[in-house]
Amino acid sequence: MPEFQAPKGVPEYFPPRSSAFLTVREALAFPAQHAGYGYIELPVFEDTALFVRGVGESTDVVSKEMYTFTDRGDRSLSLRPEGTAGVIRSIVENRLDKGTLPVKLWYAGPFFRAERPQHGRYRQLQQVGIEAVGGDDPALDAEVITLADEAYRRLGLRQYRLDLTSLGCAQCRPAYREVLTNFLAQLDLDEPTRARAALNPLRVLDDKRPEVHDQLGDAPLMVDHLCAECRDHYDSVRGFLRDARVQWQEAPRLVRGLDYYTRTTFEFTHELLGAQSGIGGGGRYDGLMESVGGDALSGIGFGLGTDRTLLACEAEGLDVGAGPRVDVFVVPISDAARHVSVGLLAELREAGIRADMAYGGRGLKGSMKAADKSGAPRVVIIGEDEVAAQNVQVKDMQQGSQQAMTREEVVGELRRSIMEESQ
């Protein structure tokens, strides 16, 4: 047992799996980048009050899962448990909302929640997210959802599902909340569940325990109590989603754990992931910006779980990010050859060719073995004869064939053949 271990519940990614992680992260961000979203790099910790006010004091995320600490200036700071509050804070602080609206941003990075770790539930979790702020056009809701769906599809994922609903707004939700509260009051619920119902009755709707679930058969649903505006908005969103050919499932009991969500709300789940099946989710938020001290602009965004999406890819047997890490591997057989190799290596890499060489003064056999392990399709062998003749041997590892090339022409030749193959 090593003296030091990574903190509990914190995943690490190292080769070879780390390349799959990078591929997933890039794939999740790609559609948004191509839709004109700009990148925003945010602090990993913020004023604790930002999350308390923005995400909601009553949420589990804020009330019992935040890593909160006091800094040397006696300020209360918290490791960010989610991304939206920070993005909104930055928009307000830097007045990003004073130009053309909507402001469209994307971000990626670690978030922190002190939950009990599980497969796919980590204390340091990675997310890729986007926010479109300053507009309540339902087409924007559809765009955000479409970009998430596209990201998953690009990776080759198939066994996932999109749940969609509307949570209403400040006009219609309070009335519905009352109806639901009255309904829940007459059920047989245990104390913790009653407490939860008092805090946020919506939350009880997606309780998975059979003894609770079975009593919810004819519970009143938000979608049946939407005001006219919310109803229209939701209908339009669905219309635009059809235009974009996105498949979804109506999920009238879908609830989100963050208080700021209003109207359009969605979640992507993967069927092979077990209890932690949510691979992404998001929705619209009407009051968030105002509650953080900005103008009353509406926004919509998503957060996609990088860790869980990687898990989902693995569960579906997709080998994302696979493939050799270098195109060429150089094998020197003598001291003079090592000098030639170091020079050649620099030239290869400068020419954009991914290259590595045999280090450690291994024998030819051992070096060839290392070359094989590297996965490089081509190996450049340089021995005393080659040094004298100012040429090199280039071996095609798949076919086993080998040919001599002059020192001057190797780089060009290799670049040509690599480019041919990548087409």
Added chain:
RNA sequence: GUGGGUGUAGCUCAGCUGGUAGAGCGCUGCGUUGUGGUCGCAGAUGUCGCGGGUUCAAGUCCCGUCACUCACCCCA
């Protein structure tokens, strides 16, 4: 946070009713003179998660602890 399971070489795991550790894969080397992947041979690596207890004796039983894992909860 609540309840269950697991923890043995780098990896996957075997070790029956307690008697001081094994396999496969991987790794290193060899199969003569400058060539990998297959094959054959040889070799290295474990305070059996950690701490305590019971016992003549514990990987094997008991307690604690840490980590992972499953469900709830929560959510990405």
